[in-house]
Amino acid sequence: MAGSRAWILKSRPQGMPGLDNFELRDGGGQEVADGMIRVRNLWLSVDPYMRGRMNDVKSYVPAFEIGKPLEGGAVGKVVESRSPHFREGDTVFHMYGWREEAVGPAEKFNKVPPLGVPDQQWLGNLGLTGATAYFGLLRVAEAKEGDIVFVSAAAGAVGSAVVQIAKAKGMTVIGSAGGAEKCDWVRELGADETIDYKSGSLVRSLMKAAPKGIDVYFDNVGGEHLDAAFATARNNARFAICGMIDAYNGGDPQSFRYIMRVIAARIRMRGFIYTDFLPEMGDFYRDMGGCIASGQVKSRETVREGIEAAPQAFLDLFTGGNTGKMLVRL
Amino acid sequence: MAGSRAWILKSRPQGMPGLDNFELRDGGGQEVADGMIRVRNLWLSVDPYMRGRMNDVKSYVPAFEIGKPLEGGAVGKVVESRSPHFREGDTVFHMYGWREEAVGPAEKFNKVPPLGVPDQQWLGNLGLTGATAYFGLLRVAEAKEGDIVFVSAAAGAVGSAVVQIAKAKGMTVIGSAGGAEKCDWVRELGADETIDYKSGSLVRSLMKAAPKGIDVYFDNVGGEHLDAAFATARNNARFAICGMIDAYNGGDPQSFRYIMRVIAARIRMRGFIYTDFLPEMGDFYRDMGGCIASGQVKSRETVREGIEAAPQAFLDLFTGGNTGKMLVRL
Numbered sequence: 001m002a003g004s005r006a007w008i009l010k011s012r013p014q015g016m017p018g019l020d021n022f023e024l025r026d027g028g029g030q031e032v033a034d035g036m037i038r039v040r041n042l043w044l045s046v047d048p049y050m051r052g053r054m055n056d057v058k059s060y061v062p063a064f065e066i067g068k069p070l071e072g073g074a075v076g077k078v079v080e081s082r083s084p085h086f087r088e089g090d091t092v093f094h095m096y097g098w099r100e101e102a103v104g105p106a107e108k109f110n111k112v113p114p115l116g117v118p119d120q121q122w123l124g125n126l127g128l129t130g131a132t133a134y135f136g137l138l139r140v141a142e143a144k145e146g147d148i149v150f151v152s153a154a155a156g157a158v159g160s161a162v163v164q165i166a167k168a169k170g171m172t173v174i175g176s177a178g179g180a181e182k183c184d185w186v187r188e189l190g191a192d193e194t195i196d197y198k199s200g201s202l203v204r205s206l207m208k209a210a211p212k213g214i215d216v217y218f219d220n221v222g223g224e225h226l227d228a229a230f231a232t233a234r235n236n237a238r239f240a241i242c243g244m245i246d247a248y249n250g251g252d253p254q255s256f257r258y259i260m261r262v263i264a265a266r267i268r269m270r271g272f273i274y275t276d277f278l279p280e281m282g283d284f285y286r287d288m289g290g291c292i293a294s295g296q297v298k299s300r301e302t303v304r305e306g307i308e309a310a311p312q313a314f315l316d317l318f319t320g321g322n323t324g325k326m327l328v329r330l
Numbered sequence: 331m332a333g334s335r336a337w338i339l340k341s342r343p344q345g346m347p348g349l350d351n352f353e354l355r356d357g358g359g360q361e362v363a364d365g366m367i368r369v370r371n372l373w374l375s376v377d378p379y380m381r382g383r384m385n386d387v388k389s390y391v392p393a394f395e396i397g398k399p400l401e402g403g404a405v406g407k408v409v410e411s412r413s414p415h416f417r418e419g420d421t422v423f424h425m426y427g428w429r430e431e432a433v434g435p436a437e438k439f440n441k442v443p444p445l446g447v448p449d450q451q452w453l454g455n456l457g458l459t460g461a462t463a464y465f466g467l468l469r470v471a472e473a474k475e476g477d478i479v480f481v482s483a484a485a486g487a488v489g490s491a492v493v494q495i496a497k498a499k500g501m502t503v504i505g506s507a508g509g510a511e512k513c514d515w516v517r518e519l520g521a522d523e524t525i526d527y528k529s530g531s532l533v534r535s536l537m538k539a540a541p542k543g544i545d546v547y548f549d550n551v552g553g554e555h556l557d558a559a560f561a562t563a564r565n566n567a568r569f570a571i572c573g574m575i576d577a578y579n580g581g582d583p584q585s586f587r588y589i590m591r592v593i594a595a596r597i598r599m600r601g602f603i604y605t606d607f608l609p610e611m612g613d614f615y616r617d618m619g620g621c622i623a624s625g626q627v628k629s630r631e632t633v634r635e636g637i638e639a640a641p642q643a644f645l646d647l648f649t650g651g652n653t654g655k656m657l658v659r660l
Contacts (some may be wrong), residue, residue, distance in 0.1 A: 004536075010535070051595075073505070109492065222589070227583075241593055243593065244589070247589075247590050254587075254589055255583040255585050256583055256584050256585075257584075259574070259584055260574045262572065262599065263572070263574070263600075264382075264603075265600050265601065266600070266601050266602055266603070266606065267599075268598070268599070268601075269592065269597075269598070269599040269600070269602045270596070270597070270598045271592035271593035271596050271597050273594075273596070274350065276596065290595075
């Protein structure tokens with residue numbers, strides 16, 4: 001199947017998106033001009049942050065345009081090259097996702113380094129999600145050996161990487177996830193304690209799981225999770241704010257009962273995007289590549305098949321439909 | 331009047347305290363043992379943070395005990411000394427406030443440095459409030475020349491010091507205060523823009539006052555003020571969280587519509603207490619003393635007369651009853 005279909009943003013969602021916000025169109029016939037390449041995509045990434053780009057607001061990345069193909073991480077093989085930097089058959093990762101075929105200037109594509117890992121890992125532990133976990137935990141939160149780390153959405157793509165990096169670095173880890181099955185998996189990854197956020201008070205569960213309090217909170221969720229972290233923070237705790245999936249689709253303000261503890265506990269809270277650390281990607285590939293090679297960091301994917309599956313795969317991120325990284329295989 | 335009365339915490343307030351939570355008792359007859367001194371207090375400080383100590387919770391300072399005298403900043407004169415470090419007539423500042431006479435070990439008292447400023451300034455710009463403003467702005471928020479600084483409760487003791495320090499250091503300052511009169515005074519202190527938080531939407535007012543956004547937020551208030559700061563923060567903005575007077579008496583959670591901007595704008599938010607910077611007090615006295623001597627930092631007090639006035643002076647802090655530092659003169 002050598003189609004060239006692409007998912008278009010048909011309309012901007014209000015609140016939770018639906019399938020009717022997306023339209024699959026034929027994007028074929030794009031010419032490969034001098035200095036460009038054509039790539040057949042093998043793997044597409046869907047990530048919660050994409051929800052933000054569906055709104056018509058200025059943010060750290062430009063909003064998706066109505067009537068244009070969506071963008072996102074993808075891995076593929078070069079099928080046509082008019083650039084000296086790529087040859088047919090090269091495996092590349094890039095941001096022309098949500099489509100079967102990507103055509104663009106050579107500098108928008110990256111050849112995968114020869115680490116011998118499965119292709120899709122360049123969208124996961126060695127890609128955006130792994131880098132987000134790595135820099136958020138080690139650089140933003142400055143987590144170090146011996147710290148007690150709480151991570152929300154610990155069965156998600158970023159969270160599961162945080163759990164494993166933290167364990168590899170000698171930290172105590174408490175992970176929250178939705179449901180017993182996901183919690184089991186988070187424990188398999190090495191977490192010392194897990195919290196099923198679907199059962200009971202999060203603050204109480206976290207106080208029980210971390211009776212001495214937490215030194216670090218890696219936030220993927222916001223809302224009640226963040227409030228529980230405020231409640232249990234030890235002195236000089238550091239919070240890396242990576243995502244607030246609780247708020248991506250809702251217009252309601254978030255409520256905090258314990259935010260005042262920021263003062264007494266001298267909490268440091270900092271938002272970040274992994275691209276803030278692009279100059280340090282060399283460290284990341286070396287360190288994370290080592291952890292993957294040694295088996296300290298494992299990967300798990302929830303895979304959907306075929307380009308048609310992409311919007312539903314994306315929507316399922318907001319209802320906990322994934323364990324580990326959510327991917328679409330073409 | 332050489333009384334030795336002291337205000338006792340009679341009961342713990344629920345929500346907003348009332349006069350019935352306080353009781354004035356005779357605390358006389360305390361002996362001055364070897365190594366101790368007796369001080370007749372001249373000025374007492376009342377500060378919003380004291381509300382936290384009235385709750386029975388572990389915090390950065392121990393809770394006040396029921397039936398014991400309250401504590402707080404005070405300035406007085408030594409009337410009896412059994413310590414080689416103090417002589418009768420020395421002016422001292424210390425934490426045995428809320429009472430007419432203080433008796434305690436010499437090491438709990440500090441002789442005022444010979445800067446030739448009025449006594450009560452050791453409770454204000456050269457005391458807890460000035461040091462809080464100074465370290466919060468310059469160390470915690472790392473504010474520097476050219477920054478656009480937003481400060482809430484800018485007509486308060488800490489806020490008015492922040493406004494003046496920021497102007498002395500070449501920053502642009504937007505201050506919020508309640509009512510036209512206080513806003514006028516904040517402008518007199520040098521603020522470039524003021525916002526009357528009692529009139530209209532705070533977010534909209536702040537966007538108008540700082541069309542390019544803010545680099546620094548000095549938070550004394552929390553709640554809607556903090557949310558407006560989230561809404562208008564520029565990239566890499568720093569928030570020094572000093573107080574959240576909006577939340578001191580209320581049990582209701584605080585609501586934030588814009589907290590998710592922490593991520594996109596890479597906001598760094600950090601809680602602090604000025605005592606975190608005690609080793610740097612030398613810098614503070616030198617720098618702040620210079621600003622006071624040169625007239626760059628001025629002082630204004632709201633003064634209540636007599637020990638009987640202390641509880642009401644304290645309560646009035648929560649309804650905006652003070653402009654500048656609230657003090658009780660004995």
